[in-house]
Amino acid sequence: MGQTSLNLVAIAVFAMTLSALLSPVLNISPFIPAGTTFIILGLATVDSFSWGGKGLTVFLDLFTSSEKRRRIIHHEAGHLLAAYCLGIPVTGYTLTAWETLKQGEQAGIGGVQFDFSLLSDEEKVSKNPLILERTFTVLMAGIAAENMIYSQAEGGQEDKENLREIMKILEIPSHLYPQKESWALLQAKNLLLRHETTYQELVKIMEKRASVEECQKLIQRTLIKN
Template sequence: MERTSLNLIAISVFVMTLSALLSPIFHISPFIPAVATLGILGLVSVDSLSWQSKGLTLVLGLLASPQERQRIIYHEAGHFLVAYCLGIPVTGYTLSAWEAFKQGQIGYGGVKFDLTLLSDLKVQETPLIFERFFTVWMAGIAAERVIYGNAIGGEQDRQILREMMKLAGILPQNYQQKERWAILQAKTLIEKHQDAYQSLGEMMAQGASVEDCYQGIQKKLSWQDKTEID
């Protein structure tokens, strides 16, 4: 069960206990908080078993504050920019579970990549393709650290990274070292291309297409190269 679901269950139990203690004082029927709490627990259980807690994620996404939404944009822009820099095609992106739901997907939202590059043939042709994907998956965490000094999101990214490292035949004892290396590589790219990164985030916030985002990045990087030469 997802950590968010467990937290909600713990809160529900606490509220039910507190309501039972305070109901005699405020003349509240203990039946009301009990039914409400059991209803919440039932919904959380169904959501966890049937949707892998995606329904709860959808609700929490709708209630996110502007600051939380901004952090998500910075996180996803990090994935997008680093993928572009490393030659991994982006096929689409969403910035919330609600956007993903409107597109017929049940998930957290995020940047989508061309995973056909991980086919056996492509891996043989480009042995370092796994290393590139490692960096891309850690780019959201790296982006948050660049902007905020810490990362709140990224647990799902870490889970995917571990699965990819397992697929690549990396030993478990080397996972943390590889993760730190990938975050450092991504952080270096984002800091090097700060103007392109900031511009990309603004475009993604406005719902720009992948093609328009590509053109925006190219324009910023071309200007950066021209400035460095001059």
């Protein structure tokens, strides 16, 4: 069972316990909180085993605050801008759990989909190590964007995990992980600061769900102007 489902189960159990204690005071039948808890636990179990937790993620995303959604857009715009500038192909992006589900992606509240197929060509990677550095920078650009706008990042754990998974596959020594991560974050920050005007324009059209092609055209146009 996923962490989100486990959290919901814990909340349901706590709510049932609290309701059982308060039901005599509030004159509520004990069958009501027990039945509600049973339904929640059943749905969480079905969702976890049948849908991989995606249904629960979509449901909880309905209660995401507008500020959180703004933060997600800023995060993903950082990824998209860095990917364009560094030549990493982008195949799509989502900004809500429902959009992610519709596109058949893994459960999540949004994300940019990259084409990292070039990393599988060991010969090209060995001849051009910049491919790796650019990939790492793109992965850390969402965190860099949140740091730039909000002073600290709330998202990005999955980005860090993906970065470390790539380094593991490429057999990069584990003691170098923090160094590579910090370097990539710094490069991403510098890139976004250099193109801050373009970044802000990108955020605006991503809010309107512009296509990847429209986003790329805007980036190209604004980069030429600046």
